Amino acid sequence: MPSPLRLCVRRSPASGGSGAATLVTLRLPSEVECIEEAVELVTRHCLAGHDAPHKTRFRLQVVLSEALSNAIMRGNREDRGKWVHIRAELGPEIIQLVVTDEGSGFDPAAVPEPIRPEQLDEANGRGLYLIRKLVDEVSFNEQGNSICMTLRRP
Amino acid sequence: MSFSQTKDASGVAVLQVEGQLIVGNRQELKELVQAALDQGERRLLIDFSRTGYIDSSGLGALVSISKKIREAGGELRLSGLNEDLRSLFELTKLDTLFAIAETPQQALASF
Numbered sequence: 001m002p003s004p005l006r007l008c009v010r011r012s013p014a015s016g017g018s019g020a021a022t023l024v025t026l027r028l029p030s031e032v033e034c035i036e037e038a039v040e041l042v043t044r045h046c047l048a049g050h051d052a053p054h055k056t057r058f059r060l061q062v063v064l065s066e067a068l069s070n071a072i073m074r075g076n077r078e079d080r081g082k083w084v085h086i087r088a089e090l091g092p093e094i095i096q097l098v099v100t101d102e103g104s105g106f107d108p109a110a111v112p113e114p115i116r117p118e119q120l121d122e123a124n125g126r127g128l129y130l131i132r133k134l135v136d137e138v139s140f141n142e143q144g145n146s147i148c149m150t151l152r153r154p
Numbered sequence: 155m156s157f158s159q160t161k162d163a164s165g166v167a168v169l170q171v172e173g174q175l176i177v178g179n180r181q182e183l184k185e186l187v188q189a190a191l192d193q194g195e196r197r198l199l200i201d202f203s204r205t206g207y208i209d210s211s212g213l214g215a216l217v218s219i220s221k222k223i224r225e226a227g228g229e230l231r232l233s234g235l236n237e238d239l240r241s242l243f244e245l246t247k248l249d250t251l252f253a254i255a256e257t258p259q260q261a262l263a264s265f
Contacts, residue, residue, distance in 0.1 A: 123214035
């Protein structure tokens with residue numbers, strides 16, 4: 001069966017004019033079974049041509065998996081008629097990943113910290129916390145259906 | 155990504171996570187553990203020596219599994235976490251919830 005993922009890669013002038021950047025876009029259906037393949041594809045492009053330490057690869061894999069999982073399950077509520085869009089801008093110094101779903105969005109400020117003792121036994125609620133801990137910058141669009149994660153290359 | 159299950163000579167059920175433990179396969183691990191409990195297993199080890207990465211759904215599944223095993227009067231140990239995987243448990247304070255050994259051998263000896 002052909003992969004339902006749609007990948008596009010192009011080289012473009014970096015924003016700010018500090019050298020060439022690669023823009024990678026990927027569209028995937030709202031199916032959790034697609035997450036692992038999408039993570040591997042995007043991670044491979046993010047690190048191509050860079051001698052990245054294992055830690056960078058690991059962080060990319062985890063935060064991408066988290067963002068896609070949130071987009072598919074909470075954003076699109078696994079509606080197979082909706083898509084998740086990844087846009088990765090890969091510059092010489094930073095990796096910027098934007099994951100957007102087609103849901104109505106959420107308020108990231110309303111998500112509680114999951115590390116209080118009474119929260120430890122909870123099965124859910126660690127995704128956004130992990131993303132914040134593993135990347136250098138996180139921001140959301142106003143609607144709350146698009147997360148932008150920035151990692152500085154070591 | 156897959157799981158394998160063996161039984162140690164001392165009778166401990168050993169589950170190995172090969173690849174990732176993420177939202178797409180966490181249910182499979184939960185079902186494997188439930189089946190082991192149903193078969194009477196009460197000492198379980200989950201080993202991550204061959205694991206790539208874990209997401210928060212995978213961590214959440216481990217929390218649920220730990221609760222189930224406790225409720226059944228059993229014991230759970232984790233082993234084989236490399237530095238990156240261990241950092242996920244430390245960041246989320248889950249290292250305080252689980253009994254974590256460096257190697258499967260050390261985990262088995264601790265039952």
